[in-house]
Amino acid sequence: MRISYNWLKDYIDLDYGTEELKRILTFSGIEVEAVEELPALPDSVVSAYVVSAQKIEGSDHLQVCQVDYGQGHCQVVCGAANCHSGMKVVLALPGTKLGDLTIKEAKLRGVLSSGMLCSERELGISDNHDGIIELPPDTPVGSSVNSLYALPDTIFELEITPNRSDLLGYLGIAKDLSASTNKPVKIPQPCLTEEEEPIFRHLSVKVTDSRFCPRYTARLFQDVKIGESPLWLKVKLLKSGLRPINNAVDITNFVMLEAGHPLHAFDYQCVGDRQIIIRPAASQEQISTLDGKTYALDERDLVIADSKHPIAIAGVIGGTNSHITDATKEIVLEAATFNAGLVRKTSYTHKIQTDSAYRFERHLCPEAVVYASNRAAELFTSLCQARLCTGVLDDWQHPEKPVVLGIRPSRFTKLIGYRLSDEKIQQYLSSLGLRFIQYGTWIPGKIENLEQIYCYHTEQMKQGVTEFDEDVNCIHSQYYEIPPNRVDLEREIDLIEELARLHGYDKVPRKLSPQIIMDRHAHKTRRMLADLMVENGFFEIVNYSFDDPDDAQLLGFQNGFKLINPQSSQLSAMRQTLIPQVLKTALYNLNHDERNIKLFEMNKVFISKNADSYLEPYEFICYYLQLR
Amino acid sequence: MQAKLDELIKAARAEIAQAHSPNDILNLKAQYLGKKSVLNSLYSELRSLNPEDRPAFGQKLNDARIQIEGFLFEQEKSLKLKAWEQKSQVSGIDLSMPGIIRQRGGLHPLTIIQREIEDTFMAMGFEIAEGFDIEDEFHNFDALNTPEDHPSRNLADTFYLDNGFLLRTQTSTVQVRVMESYKPPIRIISPGRCYRNDKPDPSHSPVFSQVEALVVDEGISLSDLVDTLQHFASIMFGGKVRSRIRPHFFPFTEPSAEMDISCVNCGGTGCRVCKNSGWLEMGGAGMVDPNVFQILGIDAEKYSGFAFGLGIERIAMLKYHIPDMRILFENDLRMLRQFS
Numbered sequence: 001m002r003i004s005y006n007w008l009k010d011y012i013d014l015d016y017g018t019e020e021l022k023r024i025l026t027f028s029g030i031e032v033e034a035v036e037e038l039p040a041l042p043d044s045v046v047s048a049y050v051v052s053a054q055k056i057e058g059s060d061h062l063q064v065c066q067v068d069y070g071q072g073h074c075q076v077v078c079g080a081a082n083c084h085s086g087m088k089v090v091l092a093l094p095g096t097k098l099g100d101l102t103i104k105e106a107k108l109r110g111v112l113s114s115g116m117l118c119s120e121r122e123l124g125i126s127d128n129h130d131g132i133i134e135l136p137p138d139t140p141v142g143s144s145v146n147s148l149y150a151l152p153d154t155i156f157e158l159e160i161t162p163n164r165s166d167l168l169g170y171l172g173i174a175k176d177l178s179a180s181t182n183k184p185v186k187i188p189q190p191c192l193t194e195e196e197e198p199i200f201r202h203l204s205v206k207v208t209d210s211r212f213c214p215r216y217t218a219r220l221f222q223d224v225k226i227g228e229s230p231l232w233l234k235v236k237l238l239k240s241g242l243r244p245i246n247n248a249v250d251i252t253n254f255v256m257l258e259a260g261h262p263l264h265a266f267d268y269q270c271v272g273d274r275q276i277i278i279r280p281a282a283s284q285e286q287i288s289t290l291d292g293k294t295y296a297l298d299e300r301d302l303v304i305a306d307s308k309h310p311i312a313i314a315g316v317i318g319g320t321n322s323h324i325t326d327a328t329k330e331i332v333l334e335a336a337t338f339n340a341g342l343v344r345k346t347s348y349t350h351k352i353q354t355d356s357a358y359r360f361e362r363h364l365c366p367e368a369v370v371y372a373s374n375r376a377a378e379l380f381t382s383l384c385q386a387r388l389c390t391g392v393l394d395d396w397q398h399p400e401k402p403v404v405l406g407i408r409p410s411r412f413t414k415l416i417g418y419r420l421s422d423e424k425i426q427q428y429l430s431s432l433g434l435r436f437i438q439y440g441t442w443i444p445g446k447i448e449n450l451e452q453i454y455c456y457h458t459e460q461m462k463q464g465v466t467e468f469d470e471d472v473n474c475i476h477s478q479y480y481e482i483p484p485n486r487v488d489l490e491r492e493i494d495l496i497e498e499l500a501r502l503h504g505y506d507k508v509p510r511k512l513s514p515q516i517i518m519d520r521h522a523h524k525t526r527r528m529l530a531d532l533m534v535e536n537g538f539f540e541i542v543n544y545s546f547d548d549p550d551d552a553q554l555l556g557f558q559n560g561f562k563l564i565n566p567q568s569s570q571l572s573a574m575r576q577t578l579i580p581q582v583l584k585t586a587l588y589n590l591n592h593d594e595r596n597i598k599l600f601e602m603n604k605v606f607i608s609k610n611a612d613s614y615l616e617p618y619e620f621i622c623y624y625l626q627l628r
Numbered sequence: 629m630q631a632k633l634d635e636l637i638k639a640a641r642a643e644i645a646q647a648h649s650p651n652d653i654l655n656l657k658a659q660y661l662g663k664k665s666v667l668n669s670l671y672s673e674l675r676s677l678n679p680e681d682r683p684a685f686g687q688k689l690n691d692a693r694i695q696i697e698g699f700l701f702e703q704e705k706s707l708k709l710k711a712w713e714q715k716s717q718v719s720g721i722d723l724s725m726p727g728i729i730r731q732r733g734g735l736h737p738l739t740i741i742q743r744e745i746e747d748t749f750m751a752m753g754f755e756i757a758e759g760f761d762i763e764d765e766f767h768n769f770d771a772l773n774t775p776e777d778h779p780s781r782n783l784a785d786t787f788y789l790d791n792g793f794l795l796r797t798q799t800s801t802v803q804v805r806v807m808e809s810y811k812p813p814i815r816i817i818s819p820g821r822c823y824r825n826d827k828p829d830p831s832h833s834p835v836f837s838q839v840e841a842l843v844v845d846e847g848i849s850l851s852d853l854v855d856t857l858q859h860f861a862s863i864m865f866g867g868k869v870r871s872r873i874r875p876h877f878f879p880f881t882e883p884s885a886e887m888d889i890s891c892v893n894c895g896g897t898g899c900r901v902c903k904n905s906g907w908l909e910m911g912g913a914g915m916v917d918p919n920v921f922q923i924l925g926i927d928a929e930k931y932s933g934f935a936f937g938l939g940i941e942r943i944a945m946l947k948y949h950i951p952d953m954r955i956l957f958e959n960d961l962r963m964l965r966q967f968s
């Protein structure tokens with residue numbers, strides 16, 4: 001999902017640099033796959049007015065344009081088909097650098113060209129290179145276009161994990177960032193003006209099986225003026241990777257990107273018998289869709305139909321028989337939820353991938369349709385000068401009760417490894433839209449009936465009678481109502497995960513300290529050395545750590561440690577070398593008729609440095625005696 | 629033409645015999661047999677001969693090529709041989725001597741057991757810490773909460789050195805040294821030699837080895853000790869072995885315990901090895917006494933820990949059915965060979 005930083009700032013005040021925001025997103029569990037910087041355009045790129053455009057003799061597409069850019073005039077040769085006199089354009093003056101391209105004065109067909117009229121691709125805001133940009137007629141000439149295109153900007157390519165359907169729009173991302181950064185989120189509150197004409201006189205909606213379509217709502221707009229969207233809207237779509245089409249379609253796309261809930265607009269005149277029926281497709285039922293293809297459906301596909309024909313594949317793509325055209329005067333706006341598995345199957349079977357299917361596949365909640373529908377309605381009335389009929393047709397057969405879950409702070413501590421105060425837990429969960437209900441004794445699972453929760457006396461809570469029965473009888477459990485769009489929060493552990501995520505995985509204490517006590521190198525070396533000797537036929541022997549001081553003296557060792565209470569004089573000094581004992585062992589075995597004696601000992605010896613310091617190095621002695 | 633060819637072969641033989649290195653051989657090969665060689669140019673002269681003479685001369689050319697190739701091969705072989713001989717002279721080893729089947733030696737059974745114990749604990753996340761055999765009274769007794777008048781401090785129990793030091797009586801000294809230098813969490817074993825003034829007999833030795841385990845962290849309980857002991861016993865003696873602890877006294881642990889495992893000989897029904905009790909003593913254990921923490925400056929309210937010690941000789945004797953501890957220090961090759 002492409003997220004424009006500037007657009008995101010409409011909903012939450014963020015002043016982080018790109019890297020910092022990337023870090024924040026990453027640590028709140030939203031992976032940033034790529035970051036694309038859209039740099040500010042140089043001052044030499046300005047809005048301009050095409051005074052005249054004339055074909056160049058001998059060229060089939062080049063035109064010579066006289067361009068007024070406020071500070072002066074210039075002559076530009078342009079090859080774009082949509083270039084015409086009287087249009088407002090984006091002019092790059094000679095010397096401008098756009099990416100790898102440097103604009104120079106040049107002669108084309110012998111005609112001097114001092115500048116370039118730019119396409120969207122040349123400005124870096126989209127891949128569109130079909131023609132040059134036509135700015136709105138009221139754009140002042142000679143001004144920077146940075147503000148028109150909200151540049152500079154940064155585009156974050158986000159990977160949303162499949163469980164987080166609440167993050168499929170700008171508002172969702174903003175809410176989550178608000179929870180992790182503690183900055184307030186600004187949610188546009190749609191303001192609707194409904195006309196007197198009631199919708200039910202003009203349209204009916206029927207869902208044949210609520211398992212496939214839990215909720216379907218429709219609004220009706222009259223006197224719709226289809227045209228181009230305002231530039232700000234087009235820019236937002238472009239930066240998010242969508243092509244502007246017309247104001248009505250653009251509004252549905254805009255709301256999908258903003259609120260994360262896909263909408264669909266039908267041409268009311270194309271809805272046969274003024275009925276909308278949501279039903280499984282008939283076998284081999286055909287529909288031509290907006291991607292220019294025709295699909296043969298079957299009973300496993302869900303369609304939106306009028307009295308006779310399907311007019312859309314539910315949640316996936318609209319049909320060409322009902323789409324918005326320049327001639328459209330009345331619009332039916334669909335805001336609905338469809339069974340996620342069904343949408344996934346249809347999308348997979350027919351290989352249709354759309355932004356809509358992408359979202360419906362991830363379990364959208366029925367409660368969310370109201371906001372999306374209202375937001376779009378507000379924009380239809382303002383941007384298409386539409387008149388909104390009174391009322392909403394709403395087929396919602398089985399509204400679900402909100403989920404209530406408990407969480408034990410002690411359980412959090414046990415699983416995550418640090419404590420969060422009750423207040424902190426409430427703060428974090430509330431920032432995610434969870435509504436705190438009350439404290440109570442612990443009840444596992446979803447709470448069906450709020451009266452189940454036994455409320456411990458608040459005064460006793462305050463007196464800190466909290467720790468004694470930590471897990472099972474936690475009187476301290478906090479109960480929350482889960483917002484309907486967080487379909488992923490079903491168990492206590494899900495709440496614990498949210499808390500750990502928001503507080504930051506980087507705050508998790510490292511239990512095993514980084515201290516390293518063991519000398520791995522010495523350990524490994526001693527083992528290797530012993531193994532090497534064994535491979536070569538030697539047997540390891542072990543002897544007491546003390547021996548006869550006279551032996552050491554024979555070998556020239558002085559001043560060893562003497563035992564003051566030895567068991568015998570032969571065992572009265574700490575050994576300073578292993579040699580005497582290795583030799584004695586060899587002798588012992590020789591006396592037992594061994595003729596091929598291969599021995600080694602690796603053990604500590606004890607060297608005194610002075611009166612109160614000593615060394616205990618390992619000594620390694622091997623001995624090989626072969627008699628014939 | 630024939631003369632030219634003879635001349636060529638003669639020159640080639642002489643020059644190839646002078647070659648000193650594999651590189652020389654390569655160069656000569658190019659010179660006499662390569663594309664720009666005289667021999668190759670003679671092939672092109674074939675065309676100027678009468679058709680009836682061509683086969684005979686062609687044959688001669690081929691013979692010459694084979695001959696030169698032979699010189700090169702021979703010289704290359706003799707160079708390799710020379711290099712081989714030189715190598716054996718330098719290293720002093722006769723590389724041409726036939727190999728012999730080498731008889732393996734063996735580790736001492738105490739080392740085998742110690743390694744097994746080390747590996748078992750390392751797999752449980754323990755580190756190995758080493759200390760000194762020669763210790764002072766502080767680390768061997770005072771820091772371990774041993775009263776001044778405790779009998780273990782006697783000359784009859786502990787070896788003392790003429791410089792005022794002593795030989796450690798347990799590897800618990802390493803615990804002390806580790807806790808002095810490192811902060812919890814601590815998770816170590818310390819294998820090593822200990823010394824007690826016992827006369828050698830079937831079950832005693834003045835020199836013996838212990839492995840001491842120490843875990844210090846928040847929330848460590850006696851239950852962790854029981855777990856670790858059972859885990860260790862299962863790995864060392866097999867999954868069927870049971871373990872237990874029973875009350876005992878040690879100065880440096882509170883509560884203290886003696887660890888037993890079910891008899892590995894009879895499986896717990898009672899036999900000579902377990903003196904008909906069905907249980908075998910493994911060593912002492914317990915929760916580190918808060919006093920020990922206090923002496924070492926560790927917050928005894930925040931941290932707790934357990935420690936236990938195992939006798940390596942005893943485990944070796946059990947596993948290998950060695951009836952007398954003294955056998956382990958005899959180093960008799962007839963015994964040692966059984967562990968090869």
Ligand SMILES: [Zn+2]
Nearest residue numbers: 891894899902
């Ligand atoms: Zn037994």
